[in-house]
Amino acid sequence: xxxxxxxxxxxxxxxxxxxxxxxxxxxxxxxxxxxxxxxxxxxxxxxxxxxxxxxxxxxxxxxxxxxxxxxxxxxxxxxxxxxxxxxxxxxxxxxxxxxxxxxxxxxxxxxxxxxxxxxxxxxxxxxxxxxxxxxxxxxxxxxxxxxxxxxxxxxxxxxxxxxx
Numbered sequence: 001x002x003x004x005x006x007x008x009x010x011x012x013x014x015x016x017x018x019x020x021x022x023x024x025x026x027x028x029x030x031x032x033x034x035x036x037x038x039x040x041x042x043x044x045x046x047x048x049x050x051x052x053x054x055x056x057x058x059x060x061x062x063x064x065x066x067x068x069x070x071x072x073x074x075x076x077x078x079x080x081x082x083x084x085x086x087x088x089x090x091x092x093x094x095x096x097x098x099x100x101x102x103x104x105x106x107x108x109x110x111x112x113x114x115x116x117x118x119x120x121x122x123x124x125x126x127x128x129x130x131x132x133x134x135x136x137x138x139x140x141x142x143x144x145x146x147x148x149x150x151x152x153x154x155x156x157x158x159x160x161x162x163x164x
Contacts, residue, residue: 022104023093026133030106033131033138034086040077046070050137057143082115104133123153 029048036044046066053066064072089110096102107130115122125145132140148158 023095025136026093026104026106026131027091029133029136029138030091030108030131034089034108034110037084038086040081040083042070042073042077045073048138050134050139053137053139053141055141055143057141058145058147080116082117082120084115085113087111087113101132106131106133121154123150125150125153 055064091108093106127145130142
């Protein structure tokens with residue numbers, strides 16, 4: 001009985017250590033991704049996304065696959081964004097043991113500053129991105145931020161059609 005108890009404790013410690021190492025590697029992968037975004041380096045971004053990558057959000061119905069991500073980033077980095085800075089970024093890794101979203105996940109909260117090329121306008125926004133990791137690649141992400149806030153910072157005005 002003592003041996004069984006000792007074996008169970010050893011197994012729990014080994015599983016816990018393995019998860020911690022995996023969590024550290026997953027957070028490091030997301031930090032690599034964030035750095036590539038800050039450096040406007042779409043080639044490095046391409047390297048961390050899985051071939052079957054699916055990005056979702058910020059709105060319901062928004063989705064994008066890896067080829068479209070890379071093409072959109074090339075256009076935005078070359079013509080739209082001067083720079084993107086992640087400030088006060090924090091990440092946490094978790095393992096979801098079962099269910100439809102089973103797997104390794106990293107959630108990142110950040111305050112971003114985006115500076116646009118043409119008029120040097122800046123927007124600051126809070127974001128939350130949640131990444132699913134498999135085999136050292138990002139396979140899925142959910143991204144949330146307040147699109148209306150960004151548009152207002154760029155000078156857009158929202159008018160209720162009933163007031164027209």
